Amino acid sequence: MDTIIQFISDNLLMIYLLIFTVILGFEVISKVPTVLHTPLMSGANAISGVVIIGAIILIRSSGPDDYFSLGLGTLGIALGMTNVVGGFAVTDRMLEMFKKKKKK
């Protein structure tokens, strides 16, 4: 019990951030028209590549001969970057198609 209370008081700001972001996320996205389900999913998917930040932190803080962290970290960066670049590019391609409206 003490550990939990300690944890909460140590990370109070973090907990605020978590809760408010959850609420914000649901509020911002709740009313999506069907047309945009795929682009929203794919755009959000690109954002989930934000995990690359963690991989960069890992590599930057590793020693130059810590090949274990460097190797796995670089793999992580490559995967994350594919997610980010591919995700945003593919979303843009989709949305470009939505824009072309026929004028009659």
Add this chain to the structure above:
Amino acid sequence: MIHETLIDVAYLIGSVAFVWGLRLLSSPDSARRGNVYAAFGMGLGIIAVLIDPRITGGNNYGWIVGGMAIGAIVGWLAAKKIQMTAMPQMVSVFNGLGGACAAILSMVELLNTDMDMGGKAISLFALLIGSIAFTGSMLAYLKLDGKIWDEQVTWPRHNLINQVLLVITVGVFGYLLFNYPSTGLLIGFLVLALFYGWSFVAPIGGADMPVVISLLNSFTGLSAAAAGLIVGSNFMIVGGILVGASGTILTILMCEAMNRSLLNVLVGGFTATGGAGKDKGDQVAKTITPVDAAILLNYSSSVMFVPGYGLAVAQAQKALKELDDNLEKEGVDVKYAIHPVAGRMPGHMNVLLAEADVPYPKLLDLDDANDALPNTDVVVIVGANDVVNPAAIDDPSSSIYGMPVLNVWEAKHVIVMKRSMSPGYAGIQNQLFFHEKTKMFFGDAKDSIQTLNSEVKNL
């Protein structure tokens, strides 16, 4: 020396760009800008983390640049080359990679650092969810791409196996939490999580695919957020949680569209419930010739197309748009009825039709389409089946009973384009095919529409 506050402000702007970008993504007119904002936020965050002076260590920029270059090139080429019909596969693959990145990160952190209980719980959670998202998405990709069929990856009593696997996984999670995590045990946990991700997606297929893809998307987001907690990055937490929220919302929307609970989708599966339906072997479906169909369409005042997965498989979206144009020229009012779970990912049909330049005001959602159907002359069903099955309304023994469907039989005429009389994914016979108003038009969707097109032009 860059000031630390400046770095923090960059993260803050990046986070706001994520929120704002997602907000703009929820409206058709601003969606493209929204995507650019989100990408800008990501770029800003990456630059900030690269120059943040608070991170001390070897820096190892060579490794970072190498990894980023590989990822950027692969991602860019894949995104540019992919066919629009293969979009669900692509989204799945990208999603899986994000999950893998989170899993790798938490694995390294778990092996390298001595954590307190809270840190360990979060790291194990990120490892678990990230791994599930990875293998789950990869299997979803293989299934969507037609490389693997459901029957090849499902075992007898698969749902029971999954439940046992889940219990074991949670058990190992708990053990690792309270004991010193040895390298061997951690690797065992990783393998278990990867295997569970595969096994959990294995029995889910067909019409349930949109639910699973949305769910996996939210998993990746959550794993990114958990990884953010490990390395103490607010930027990652905000990004990850936002993705988690959007994935969860889409999952809920998809479940609602099928009138099933998430649990039912995950452990039930259409095929698991008996529901062979009423067997009326002596029924004969009426067919229609291309000429008659063309005449029927040409001289009606309103036509509604109901696209389904078959449209994507046959890549018939452009041919359909051409037919639409030809009919509009004759003064026919053409609309499209889009069922929320038509296709294999949320909004699948909308993307395909957008590729063919169909303006989105012509696309009606379920409720609008059902309101318009009684005043529609001809409904043309292109490769859809379960979303137009009347059993969902009038046959309580059917496994899709209760799912909202398009009431196409309320229109004056129904033409069903289909390859053969085989039942849809759900394995349920569709009484619509034997309905008095229904005429069958057999053949590949693209060929059929092209034939219709030339017939309409010849009239």
